[in-house]
Amino acid sequence: MALRTTLPLRLLARPLTTYAPPLALLQHQLQHQHQYHFRGLRTSTPAPVSSTLSAWDGGKAEPPECGINVDMPVRMDTAPAPPPGDDFHVAMVGAGNIMFGSKAGPWNHSVRLEHKLGPRLKVVALIDPDTARAKSVLETKCASFVESAYKDTKVFPNIGEYARWIEEEGGTKPRAIIVGTPPAFRGGVAGGRNLELQLLEHFPAAGYLIEKPVSTAPIDEVKHVAGRLVQNQNVISVGYMLRYLRCVQKMKQIIHDNNLTIMATNARYSAAYQSIDKPAWWDKSKDMGPVIEQGTHFCDLSRYLGGDIDIATVAAYSVEHDERPGKLSAIPVNEDAIAPDQRIPRITSAVWKYAGGAVGSFTHTVALQGTLYDCELEVWADGFHMRLVDPYNAPQLLVRRPGEDHSELHQFNDDDPFFSEMSAFIDAVEGRPDAHILSSFEDATKSYELTWAIRLASEKSAAMRRAAAAKA
Structure with missing residues (x-):
């Protein structure tokens, strides 16, 4: 749901009505001023926190201390430059606002990927039944400084067509698949809403980042899908980004x-x-x-x-x-x-x-x-x-x-929970030692x-x- 950003509170605050307390009360407060705090608040610097245990990514019970370091800046523009490495191949499922952003909110998975992986990012497939929309967003990306990530991206109307292209023409398999489709197409077992089961069939070794809610299907179907994903033991993250705040x-x-x-x-x-x-x-x-x-x-x-x-x-x-x-x-x-x-x-x-x-x-x-x-x-x-x-x-x-x-x-x-979420997912896919996926x-x-x-x-x-x- 679209959530508009707000102006700083100091720009929005209304003038407060002045209240003049009785003189006796003022004298009492001055005598005991150490007991009073204006507005009931005081600022406090967060205490340092040591490195936490890596979180399981398959849905097992996790120790309550698993998380991210609250004292480490994780906003995109404060993150270090991406280290060099091999090309990192990504498939995107969905060409809408979650994946490519909109004026209505801060979500934009593609931008977080670009900042996390830098020139390593290679988007090998963009899958959306609205192929015209998919081609349009790719044109915009290719007209920008991230052209190298998208110039060879293929557009497919569904997962099956992408898998067929790989099998028949030797196309590239993804290391990670980012799923930004509406929940009606995910989390179920019936045709048309069984996206995860299709991914398991064609790309069982890839990592999946899947948006929330996980589905609109009956809960028994969703639990069945969850069991299949846990059994497969690939890296999976669900987009409850507020956990990363x-x-x-x-x-x-x-x-x-x-x-x-x-x-x-x-x-x-x-x-x-x-x-x-x-x-x-x-x-x-x-x-x-x-x-x-x-x-x-x-x-x-x-x-x-x-x-x-x-x-x-x-x-x-x-x-x-x-x-x-x-x-x-x-x-x-x-x-x-x-x-x-x-x-x-x-x-x-x-x-x-x-x-x-x-x-x-x-x-x-x-x-x-x-x-x-x-x-x-x-x-x-x-x-x-x-x-x-x-x-x-x-x-x-x-x-x-x-x-x-x-x-x-x-x-x-200096906080960006969307970037923290994406960064943790990529680190887990690459097997880095301090990866923290917080929502299986x-x-x-x-x-x-x-x-x-x-x-x-x-x-x-x-x-x-x-x-x-x-x-x-």
């Missing part, structure tokens, strides 16, 4: 270093619906609804920090389009063209129990207008409260520790299962409400 890795570091037992998580994702003019997003039969299509990032972060979830405990309620609070005034599409039973909920609120005993909650709202989203994630443990704020635009981490009444403020201005396909399947459990639970409660209203 240095603020998120700082949270993981704090949890590990203090041996914390998580008590609760609370995630909130507020979409700016006025800017969402894609009709399929408003239709559950197409994009599966906002929790599965959009809230998946925060459901995944909740699992990443809180651990495995007891799916049987998931309960959810919603505000639906046919309820008074669900009447929206600025919907940018013609919702009347969507069947009433396929219109998306306006608010979805869910709770669950983690396998470790903690409680989790998630609220997704279709309520804000304008263009900027509002997203936060909180984590509690004994003496600790961590709050991740605005992870898409200007990430901040607030940490309150035991015995303290204030919060530390952690900010990383098997683990991503668990996040997919959670989003479906939330949707189904909210639909069940909505159906019960409607049935009770009909009897009244």
Whole structure:
């Protein structure tokens, strides 16, 4: 979903109303000023963290300390120049915005690959049924300084045609395949949505970077695909890029270093619906609804920090389009063209129990207008409260520790989680010793299962409400 970048907070902040406290209170504060912190915050330099263990890439259980070094700049323009080496052959599946970027968001896998591999990058195939679009983006690339990476790229309408070209004409096999297709074509076993199974058939030795959510197929099919991928043991990364945020890795570091037992998580994702003019997003039969299509990032972060979830405990309620609070005034599409039973909920609120005993909650709202989203994630443990704020635009981490009444403020201005994700994937494919893939396909399947459990639970409660209203 498109997320617009925001201006610096200092440019957007409204003037604060002045408040003059009583003189006695001012005198008391001056006498005890060491106990007070303006706005309840103080900045803190992150503590150094030693090298972490390499993460498994096949979906096995990983030690909680696995991650990336939060004190190492990983933005593209601060990364070292790519080292020399042999050509690195890549196949791209999908010629859309995820792969080649757009004005609506920071995603652009091709640019991250170009910076990671430099002149080593050779894109041998671009696969998209819209071959005209594929040829158009290649023309743009070939007119730029990265021409050497794309000048010999072949365009194919599907995986089978690419595999046939290799077999019949001696074409080049890829070391890595970047998958940026819509989720409806992935993660299943039936024809038309079994992309991973096709890749395993034709390119079992390649590494795969696959976008999220992993599919729109039934969860049993997705689990079957996950099992096949784990069995094959090739390198696989799923694009939950928020795991690679240095603020998120700082949270993981704090949890590990203090041996914390998580008590609760609370995630909130507020979409700016006025800017969402894609009709399929408003239709559950197409994009599966906002929790599965959009809230998946925060459901995944909740699992990443809180651990495995007891799916049987998931309960959810919603505000639906046919309820008074669900009447929206600025919907940018013609919702009347969507069947009433396929219109998306306006608010979805869910709770669950983690396998470790903690409680989790998630609220997704279709309520804000304008263009900027509002997203936060909180984590509690004994003496600790961590709050991740605005992870898409200007990430901040607030940490309150035991015995303290204030919060530390952690900010990383040289962070690019998309580049960290791509860099980790390429390092793993090349067998480098400190590669950290943070989201395997098997683990991503668990996040997919959670989003479906939330949707189904909210639909069940909505159906019960409607049935009770009909009897009244």
